[in-house]
Amino acid sequence: xxxxxxxxxxxxxxxxxxSIINCAYSNSASDYFIWYKQESGKGPQFxxxxxxxxxxRQGQRVTVLLNKTVKHxxxxxxxxxxxxxxxxxxxxxxxxxxxxxxGKLTFGQGTILTVHP
Amino acid sequence: xxxxxxxxxxxxxxxxxxxRLRCSPMKGHSHVYWYRQLPExxxxxxxxxxxxxxxxxxxxxxxxxxxxFPKEGPxxxxxxxxxxxxxxxxxxxxxxxxxxxxxxxxxxxxxVT
Numbered sequence: 001x002x003x004x005x006x007x008x009x010x011x012x013x014x015x016x017x018x019s020i021i022n023c024a025y026s027n028s029a030s031d032y033f034i035w036y037k038q039e040s041g042k043g044p045q046f047x048x049x050x051x052x053x054x055x056x057r058q059g060q061r062v063t064v065l066l067n068k069t070v071k072h073x074x075x076x077x078x079x080x081x082x083x084x085x086x087x088x089x090x091x092x093x094x095x096x097x098x099x100x101x102x103g104k105l106t107f108g109q110g111t112i113l114t115v116h117p
Numbered sequence: 118x119x120x121x122x123x124x125x126x127x128x129x130x131x132x133x134x135x136x137r138l139r140c141s142p143m144k145g146h147s148h149v150y151w152y153r154q155l156p157e158x159x160x161x162x163x164x165x166x167x168x169x170x171x172x173x174x175x176x177x178x179x180x181x182x183x184x185x186f187p188k189e190g191p192x193x194x195x196x197x198x199x200x201x202x203x204x205x206x207x208x209x210x211x212x213x214x215x216x217x218x219x220x221x222x223x224x225x226x227x228x229v230t
Binding site for chain 2: 042046089104108
């Protein structure tokens with residue numbers, strides 16, 4: 001069946017390093033992806049999204065890369081800070097019978113990012 | 118510009134009682150989604166609503182759970198006759214259109230004793 005999943009469940013980095021969090025998806029028809037950050041005790045926070053007509057999108061200190069050939073998505077965080085410590089999820093909207101994406105999100109398992117000072 | 122609001126933030130219920138969780142979407146958003154998150158797990162979709170309509174309830178348990186999003190007022194997720202397995206964090210999200218990124222509220226943490 002369709003799924004969105006992550007390669008690594010945990011990632012530890014030193015403050016100032018760059019972090020890369022990966023995500024694999026199985027539905028080749030997927031056309032929209034979102035990265036969320038969830039801090040302990042809080043709701044998921046929208047970080048960045050990307051549509052399938054792009055292979056790269058940049059935000060503030062974050063970059064999302066999309067490789068449709070291998071169905072792989074990554075989130076890069078530059079100069080990681082202790083405040084970046086959280087669980088990161090990739091997510092993908094669902095599809096109806098006609099194949100059109102709509103709002104239901106399927107979340108990956110999540111990667112725990114720990115940033116050491 | 119207030120974000121998605123949920124209340125209560127914490128809710129304790131005894132087995133057999135009813136739980137009502139409320140969600141007010143961001144201003145201008147007409148699409149609401151409910152998700153459930155068990156400890157150390159990802160979020161699982163429950164239901165997708167627009168004003169006065171349930172669009173997709175494929176993630177809702179068949180019994181005891183219901184949701185509404187009336188023309189006026191917040192969206193309500195209602196759990197009747199709660200059991201211990203209902204203990205979880207329940208998140209609401211909203212979006213202006215069904216295909217855009219969703220913005221989440223802080224969640225309601227339900228504990229069933």
